[in-house]
Amino acid sequence: MNRVIVTGGAGFIGSAMVWRLNQAGIDNILIVDNLNTSEKWRNLLGLRYADYLHKDIFLAQLKAGELDFQPDAMVHLGACSVTTEADGDYLMENNFRYTKTLAEWATARGVRFLYASSGQTYGDGERGFADDDAVAPYLRPITRYGYSKHFFDLHALRTRLTEEIVGVKFFNVFGPNEYHKDDMRSVVHKAFQQVQAEGTIKLFKSYHPDYTDGGQTRDFVYVKDCVEVLFWFLQHPEENGIFNIGTGRAHSWNDLAHAVFSAMGREPQIEYIEMPERLKGNYQYHTQATIEKLRTVGCDVTFRSLDDAIADYIQNHLSTLQPYL
Template sequence: MAKRIIVTGAAGFIGSNVIRALNKRQITDIIAVDNLTNGDKALNLVGLTLSDYQDKHVFYDALLKGQLGQIDTIFHEGACSSTLEQDGRYMMANNYEASKKLLHYCQQTGTRLLYASSAATYGASTCFQENATYERPLNVYGYSKLLFDQIVRQALPTLKTQIAGFRYFNVYGPREQHKGAMASVAYHNFNQFMTEGCVKLFGSYADCRAGEQMRDFIYIKDLVAAKLWFFDHPEHSGVFNLGTGKAQPFNDIALTVVNTVRNQTGLSTLSLVEIVQKGILQYIPFPEKLHGKYQCFTQADLSHFRSTGCDTVFQDVTQGVAEYSRMLYAQHQGLQTGKWEP
């Protein structure tokens, strides 16, 4: 019997990529859940095969009343993901209360829950290990994710089904175009380079030199592959980091974007020093509003993640961002010729 899957945040960046990967496995009994107030997100669902679509405002009641049939697994990607959102009541309703409803449903029915947490749970920490000692969120977004992780941890000893949370680090890749300011640095750098001939990064801040703030950047294809490994191994529950385990500076992103596009147009590869000297990479003052609320360094500790046996290989920036930039360039050229496809 075919498995019925629910994907919340289905029209979003990660949700749509999860559905795409499931479709490649010939899994099509998928109920997509989202809020399409931003209608542009619907483009992320074009070309995907679904069995139904539910607006998030009616979904939870329908699910809890048993109106959606027998559900094997819920991929819970829906959330308010803006780290700049200050409305705490809105954030907690979307990220905490909604997740609690799903957890309760899964505990009652045996449905599996694979959900999105965030590296924002670590905040000001310099150690990124799934341990309460290191969990110090800097904003209500990070706190909303941490609180649900804590509820899951409390439930783990009595679980009779798989509940696994994944603390995403900095994710980049296709289908993020609707995210605006919250889209990845790779996406913004590409568009800046194509429109302005230069890319812009934050200047120096705290102990970091210009462009040397370091993050753990993970390619969406690798993130989805890791989640599907857990989908294939229902015996593993818990809260897990999901990054590459390797921090890289934002300068690496900019350099890779610039050189990939240059190579696509037949131009030579440049060094970091050269793109700065030529004004192709420009540094802007670090925003005042982010002072004291910004993670200058993140790097996933993958010890707990790897202890499950998951052997997903993660691409570094020079590989993943290069592939993504080539994809964006092909789309850009398609737009120029009227042959763009989402």
């Protein structure tokens, strides 16, 4: 896998993937993205890659058979990842149809294809968090974003594309190179800034009787571990299907806040605030990936503990003068 296309390659997980490829000595990389006026161009500083194409130009060239870059693999991480995006048509075009076109192009040419799904496909978790193909048709996402990802998963299963490609359902990813994501930045990054500015961390109150304020739980997974899993799948083209990428452990927002304070050498001070009305009906109170399927195919990537991952992120990135990967 010496020639790789990474879509969303200037984004959070995408730029981390390019970094991981560079670590393996791979720099014949085509980055596809939409830089526009965002700050994510900074994620490209220090990375080694051969070329860059805007996502619309890339798609047009690909459809017209004019793409000069002939890859061994394509890692498709480009998407609208704004979980509160309200334009359903845009999400279906950008997240579903774009992925469908790339997957069909890659499989027709024997190009290894990996794509990003999402833990949001599991909705409120009523049907669990198992990456079992038999369960997928019964999942009920609670956001338009989650549904746009879920719809391609269903397409891939129905057409048996999953026998040739890899889909990964990312849970709550945090880490370096997310700085451009505005409100979609992880709570770790937001909390770090809050502690620096005010000495406190703000968490949402709970509106569910089974969860205390800040007691809502998530499967938090470090971006460096996520790209290790993606790299493993590039090295094992015999393994295909849809897999969760999470630690398999759930932690509360309170746990996360305490880990941030610890990494910063501060005493915990947490303030609980009202949740915006627009989120109350679309809020996941618990997520926890099952990773048995990942282990069954032989992926032995070790996921850092929450404390270790947050300490690395804060002490080796957020607190330094050169925070990027």
